[in-house]
Structures are given as C-alpha cells and as structure tokens.
Amino acid sequence: MNKLDYRLEIAAALKRELGGSHRAIKVSMNWAGASERTAKNWLAGAHGPAGEHLIELMRHSDEVAETVLALCGRSEACLSLELAYLRTALVRMLTTADEIMGAET
Structure with missing residues (x-):
C-alpha cells in the first residue's frame, strides 16, 4: 500500500x-x-x-x-465488528418488538 x-x-x-x-x-x-x-x-x-x-x-x-x-x-477484525453491530441492531429490533407487543396486550 x-x-x-x-x-x-x-x-x-x-x-x-x-x-x-x-x-x-x-x-x-x-x-x-x-x-x-x-x-x-x-x-x-x-x-x-x-x-x-x-x-x-x-x-x-x-x-x-x-x-x-x-x-x-486485519479483515477478520472487520468481521468481528460487523457481527457486533448486527447483534446490537438485532437486540434493538427485538426490544422494540417486545415493546410493541406489550403495548398491544
């Protein structure tokens, strides 16, 4: 490089x-x-x-x-970062889904 x-x-x-x-x-x-x-x-x-x-x-x-x-x-470190970001996004989505479902009941 x-x-x-x-x-x-x-x-x-x-x-x-x-x-x-x-x-x-x-x-x-x-x-x-x-x-x-x-x-x-x-x-x-x-x-x-x-x-x-x-x-x-x-x-x-x-x-x-x-x-x-x-x-x-260090591409393997990039993959680790991406997995961490995806996990965070998934947790946010599940939390939002739980809140919506809880509000409906």
Missing part, C-alpha cells in the same frame, strides 16, 4: 459514511477536531488523517474503522 492508496481509501470511507456534501466536511471536522481545510483535504483524497485525527475518525465512523483494519490486513 502506498500513501495515495491510503488517502483515497480514507476519502472513500468518509464519503460512504457521510456523502460528499458540505455537511460531510462539518461532521468530519467535528469528529476529529480538525480544521475545515484539513477535512476538505481528507474528503478530496489530497491528504490522509494521521495520529489523533485518525483515531477520532475511527471512533465515530464504522466505515473508516473497517477501512483501516482492511488496509492493515
């Missing part, structure tokens, strides 16, 4: 998560505590986030976290 691949992969992950709008810039800035110019560069693939910015983006974005894990050859 080279720097260009990294930058483009992170840009693609952010766009998948946030779209390509001005809102995406604002959200990226907020998540990472970065400047507007920095967030624009990430979304354009001109620069990739490093250090603390990358950690903060991974904390808030499943797409960025999965992309970084895949880039470093």
Whole structure:
C-alpha cells in the first residue's frame, strides 16, 4: 500500500459514511477536531488523517474503522465488528418488538 492508496481509501470511507456534501466536511471536522481545510483535504483524497485525527475518525465512523483494519490486513477484525453491530441492531429490533407487543396486550 502506498500513501495515495491510503488517502483515497480514507476519502472513500468518509464519503460512504457521510456523502460528499458540505455537511460531510462539518461532521468530519467535528469528529476529529480538525480544521475545515484539513477535512476538505481528507474528503478530496489530497491528504490522509494521521495520529489523533485518525483515531477520532475511527471512533465515530464504522466505515473508516473497517477501512483501516482492511488496509492493515486485519479483515477478520472487520468481521468481528460487523457481527457486533448486527447483534446490537438485532437486540434493538427485538426490544422494540417486545415493546410493541406489550403495548398491544
């Protein structure tokens, strides 16, 4: 992997998560505590986030976290994350179903 691949992969992950709008810039800035110019560069693939910015983006974005894990050859960790997200979603759905069914009786 080279720097260009990294930058483009992170840009693609952010766009998948946030779209390509001005809102995406604002959200990226907020998540990472970065400047507007920095967030624009990430979304354009001109620069990739490093250090603390990358950690903060991974904390808030499943797409960025999965992309970084895949880039470093840890695809099995991506699968574990996906299973955890699916489990959480299933628990929420079952809880909602229980509440609806309880309200009907």
